Amino acid sequence: xxxxxxxxxxxxxxxxxxxxxxxxxxxxxxxxxxxxxxxxxxxxxxxxxxxxxxxxxxxxxxxxxxxxxxxxxxxxxxxxxxxxxxxxxxxxxxxxxxxxxxxxxxxxxxxxxxxxxxxxxxxxxxxxxxxxxxxxxxxxxxxxxxxxxxxxxxxxxxxxxx
Amino acid sequence: xxxxxxxxxxxxxxxxxxxxxxxxxxxxxxxxxxxxxxxxxxxxxxxxxxxxxxxxxxxxxxxxxxxxxxxxxxxxxxxxxxxxxxxxxxxxxxxxxxxxxxxxxxxxxxxxxxxxxxxxxxxxxxxxxxxxxxxxxxxxxxxxxxxxxxxxxxxxxxxxxxxxxxxxxxxxxxxxxxxxxxxxxxxxxxxxxxxxxxxxxxxxxxxxxxxxxxxxxxxxxxxxxxxxxxxxxxxxxxxxxxxxxxxxxxxxxxxxxxxxxxxxxxxxxxxxxxxxxxxxxxxxxxxxxxxxxxxxxxxxxxxxxxxxxxxxxxxxxxxxxxxxxxxxxxxxxxxxxxxxxxxxxxxxxxxxxxxxxxxxxxxxxxxxxxxxxxxxxxxxxxxxxxxxxxxxxxxxxxxxxxxxxxxxxxxxxxxxxxxxxxxxxxxxxxxxxxxxxxxxxxxxxxxxxxxxxxxxxxxxxxxxxxxxxxxxxxxxxxxxxxxxxxxxxxxxxxxxxxxxxxx
Numbered sequence: 001x002x003x004x005x006x007x008x009x010x011x012x013x014x015x016x017x018x019x020x021x022x023x024x025x026x027x028x029x030x031x032x033x034x035x036x037x038x039x040x041x042x043x044x045x046x047x048x049x050x051x052x053x054x055x056x057x058x059x060x061x062x063x064x065x066x067x068x069x070x071x072x073x074x075x076x077x078x079x080x081x082x083x084x085x086x087x088x089x090x091x092x093x094x095x096x097x098x099x100x101x102x103x104x105x106x107x108x109x110x111x112x113x114x115x116x117x118x119x120x121x122x123x124x125x126x127x128x129x130x131x132x133x134x135x136x137x138x139x140x141x142x143x144x145x146x147x148x149x150x151x152x153x154x155x156x157x158x159x160x161x162x
Numbered sequence: 163x164x165x166x167x168x169x170x171x172x173x174x175x176x177x178x179x180x181x182x183x184x185x186x187x188x189x190x191x192x193x194x195x196x197x198x199x200x201x202x203x204x205x206x207x208x209x210x211x212x213x214x215x216x217x218x219x220x221x222x223x224x225x226x227x228x229x230x231x232x233x234x235x236x237x238x239x240x241x242x243x244x245x246x247x248x249x250x251x252x253x254x255x256x257x258x259x260x261x262x263x264x265x266x267x268x269x270x271x272x273x274x275x276x277x278x279x280x281x282x283x284x285x286x287x288x289x290x291x292x293x294x295x296x297x298x299x300x301x302x303x304x305x306x307x308x309x310x311x312x313x314x315x316x317x318x319x320x321x322x323x324x325x326x327x328x329x330x331x332x333x334x335x336x337x338x339x340x341x342x343x344x345x346x347x348x349x350x351x352x353x354x355x356x357x358x359x360x361x362x363x364x365x366x367x368x369x370x371x372x373x374x375x376x377x378x379x380x381x382x383x384x385x386x387x388x389x390x391x392x393x394x395x396x397x398x399x400x401x402x403x404x405x406x407x408x409x410x411x412x413x414x415x416x417x418x419x420x421x422x423x424x425x426x427x428x429x430x431x432x433x434x435x436x437x438x439x440x441x442x443x444x445x446x447x448x449x450x451x452x453x454x455x456x457x458x459x460x461x462x463x464x465x466x467x468x469x470x471x472x473x474x475x476x477x478x479x480x481x482x483x484x485x486x487x488x489x490x491x492x493x494x495x496x497x498x499x500x501x502x503x504x505x506x507x508x509x510x511x512x513x514x515x516x517x518x519x520x521x522x523x524x525x526x527x528x529x530x531x532x533x534x535x536x537x538x539x540x541x542x543x544x545x546x547x548x549x550x551x552x553x554x555x556x557x558x559x560x561x562x563x564x565x566x567x568x569x570x571x572x573x574x575x576x577x578x579x580x581x582x583x584x585x586x587x588x589x590x591x592x593x594x595x596x597x598x599x600x601x602x603x604x605x606x607x608x609x610x611x612x613x614x615x616x617x618x619x620x621x622x623x624x625x626x627x628x629x630x631x632x633x634x635x636x637x638x639x640x641x642x643x644x645x646x647x648x649x650x651x652x653x654x655x656x657x658x659x660x661x662x663x664x665x
Contacts, residue, residue, distance in 0.1 A: 008589050012330055019337055022352060029347045034614050036347040039607045043337050050330035059324035061651055063590045081383050089379040089584060092556050096375065096577035099560045100570045115560070116553040122382065125549030137554055141561055149213050151565040 002081075009055025012047050020044025091122045107156015108146075112138035169516030173524070178218045182521065185222035186229050186528055190536040193230030194543055195551060196243045197381050200230035200431070200471075201373045201487045206558050208366050208495060209565040216499035217517050223495060224518070225525040227488045228280050231431050231467055232529055235272030236540045239265060243387050248431035248467040251439040258455035266396045271460050273533040274402040275413060279465035280526035282417035283424065283472025288519050290425070291476050295508035297629070298480055303616065304624055306481070307609035308633035310602055313483040315640035317428025317598040322436070323590050325647070331591045335599020336606065338363050344604055346611045358571040365600050366494045367563045367575040372593050373487065374559050375580025378552045380587075390544045398534050409461045412442055416462035420469030425476045428598045430486025431467035438466035472522055479503050479515070482605060487594050490601045 342362025
């Protein structure tokens with residue numbers, strides 16, 4: 001996920017350009033000099049300028065190290081993150097997307113259980129911990145949200161016992 | 163006087179007191195667990211606040227965040243891993259004390275001076291806010307525009323990052339706030355034909371994504387923190403009173419710096435701690451002792467971060483401009499609860515404001531006994547495996563986001579902003595600046611458009627009211643600052659060439 005300034009800067013230039021163009025296409029309000037197009041135009045132009053500056057490395061000197069607490073002298077620094085391992089960072093977001101598309105069909109208990117299980121295993125939990133966690137956590141969350149806070153959570157294939 | 167009695171009546175309700183007590187425990191636990199921040203604690207609390215009375219809702223946010231900021235000191239001192247970013251500045255110092263066998267003293271300083279700092283911040287809020295409210299009652303859209311502009315620029319100035327990237331992040335936030343039909347003309351913008359996007363991106367799911375999902379994503383890549391050996395603690399508060407008297411000046415300075423940084427939009431407790439630690443070292447008679455387990459810096463920055471937390475509510479309550487990322491979330495809750503931020507909150511809703519002050523004081527007093535219990539139980543709490551906590555956080559993100567509007571689209575927003583926040587953070591783009599842009603976008607645009615319509619296209623009215631002129635000068639100076647700083651940074655190279663010493 002570590003991209004060069006050149007890449008992120010260029011992305012901002014494209015995004016800013018698209019934003020300004022999209023703003024420019026918006027219909028004006030009749031009889032008004034200033035419409036919904038002004039703000040996106042200003043933002044778009046600003047993003048393009050920032051993107052160019054970032055791509056050319058202006059302001060890079062101000063950036064501080066990412067680690068909040070530096071490793072001790074004797075400590076070995078954390079190993080560099082490979083792309084393969086970097087992709088595991090996408091798991092949480094992926095699980096949320098899975099929740100959106102599965103919860104109505106599978107029901108809350110099943111979906112939430114699968115998410116908990118997958119996340120726990122991805123973080124290196126043993127099955128002895130992950131399975132009870134996957135069964136109990138959705139039950140507690142369901143108790144709090146659907147009983148106490150009255151949020152309608154879909155029962156689906158496997159309704160809660162209450 | 164009658165308003166104060168009324169305020170006490172509002173706070174001394176069973177539901178408010180229960181909310182304070184439960185959110186205190188919640189905040190203490192979340193803060194103590196590395197990787198879970200005070201902002202995340204607030205974000206995950208929001209769905210619950212919907213079902214509470216307005217005062218109980220705000221009380222739970224205030225209490226949970228104050229407790230979490232203190233509690234972040236615990237793993238910092240015991241494991242050298244800050245529980246929240248606000249403790250990072252002095253983690254080395256407090257860990258050095260633990261290694262010298264003074265763990266109780268280090269934790270005691272964290273607890274005692276956090277509580278004192280929180281109370282000092284509250285006093286500042288009580289004094290500053292009503293005065294500013296009187297001034298702000300005369301503000302027109304021109305002042306509000308400059309104020310909002312200044313707020314946005316502040317966030318870019320104080321970021322520990324490249325100012326250009328901070329401005330870019332802020333613009334990204336503004337762009338996100340453009341989505342939907344919530345603009346002065348009511349035209350759908352950047353909705354791409356999606357009905358879900360018509361209503362715009364709700365700030366709270368976006369913030370949950372940025373502050374909660376991003377942390378879980380980061381946990382996927384970092385090794386599990388080491389296990390803490392079980393230990394028994396001696397007296398936590400022993401010697402704190404002597405330290406209070408000995409380092410009164412440092413503590414006061416910490417409070418003042420904390421209040422100033424907290425009140426600045428976008429900069430919160432973590433920034434306050436960094437600045438205060440640096441200030442403390444700079445003015446100390448014994449700067450060489452810093453980093454070796456010396457209490458002075460710990461006292462000053464510990465007092466500072468909790469003072470910042472309270473002071474961040476000043477711009478949030480007065481103008482709806484978040485003073486830090488926690489109040490960025492809290493503003494959403496305030497609107498939802500009918501406590502719309504603005505100077506009239508202090509004139510018409512004075513009793514609610516007093517109730518707020520009382521809650522702040524109560525939370526900081528309650529911090530001491532509950533904090534001692536937390537420290538004593540910390541070895542048990544810190545033993546909870548991360549593989550059990552993070553899945554719960556993901557689940558709470560999903561259910562919480564859904565609960566906000568009974569809408570699954572919010573869960574997608576959470577996921578998307580988790581990704582955006584993660585990529586931004588990895589590449590040095592400060593997410594706090596983007597958050598400020600998202601929260602303030604509508605306000606900036608509305609005040610800008612109304613001002614331009616009122617001025618009939620002329621630029622002059624933006625500058626010819628005295629307060630507007632002052633704010634405008636500050637805002638433009640803040641915008642040009644990165645340029646100045648960049649030119650300044652070119653200077654030492656030339657000097658180095660002359661002296662031949664190089665860098």
